[in-house]
């Protein structure tokens with residue numbers, strides 16, 4: 001018997017974890033991939049009984065064998081593969097003058113770009129075999145514009161956006177749609193070190209037209225849409241899910257937040 005299934009990378013935390021909950025609750029078998037073994041164990045208990053099945057795979061997305069293993073696991077456990085959410089990503093850009101700056105760039109590019117390329121290559125054969133599928137990549141608003149002190153991450157997310165467009169062209173004839181979401185500032189463990197000072201959190205929120213940080217569940221909802229048949233005519237697209245951040249030119253400060261009604 002086969003059931004709809006999805007592979008989700010970076011599944012142990014943040015946006016990926018919210019995707020596991022959403023897809024699982026909506027009837028998908030989930031292959032949850034992460035390098036964080038303890039986080040996956042915790043995910044397994046948190047999702048027990050929610051959907052058909054969440055199977056976990058401890059793997060580093062930068063390794064080609066990880067891609068092979070996740071596609072094989074989906075085939076073995078669920079008999080088909082409908083969607084892939086290639087979401088694993090890291091930040092941690094170092095200052096230009098830091099002695100490890102280029103080594104860190106290499107790792108950021110490996111996870112955020114190479115990992116996505118490996119993911120796409122790995123899932124395409126299974127999707128092609130059933131006449132199509134949907135791939136959604138978690139990019140970033142930091143791939144649409146740059147930030148001071150974030151050059152390595154900015155480079156990786158800019159690169160992955162064009163990788164998504166190129167893959168969408170190459171796999172359109174297979175019925176495989178490839179899209180990206182570009183989240184803005186989001187309250188997940190990735191951003192924890194930027195959220196220790198409440199005044200900084202507030203100051204950043206004032207620069208976002210919707211007046212607040214995003215949350216992982218909002219991004220999971222956007223990813224669900226792009227993966228679903230409701231997005232059947234959308235491929236090669238980038239959906240900004242950033243509270244209006246990248247809609248703003250920035251020359252004029254946003255208006256002050258309205259009082260709560």
Ligand SMILES: NC(=O)c1ccc[n+]([C@@H]2O[C@H](COP(=O)([O-])OP(=O)(O)OC[C@H]3O[C@@H](n4cnc5c(N)ncnc54)[C@H](O)[C@@H]3O)[C@@H](O)[C@H]2O)c1
Nearest residue numbers: 010013014015034035060061088089140183185186188190
């Ligand atoms: N949080 C934000 O503000 C924000 C904004 C824009 C884009 N994003 C992107 O969203 C995605 C998810 O980030 P998040 O905020 O949920 O972060 P997170 O740190 O909460 O989750 C990322 C997950 O990826 C996993 N991971 C890291 N390297 C891996 C590897 N080599 N192989 C397998 N798994 C690996 C981590 O263990 C972690 O569980 C990332 O691609 C990130 O760049 C986040």
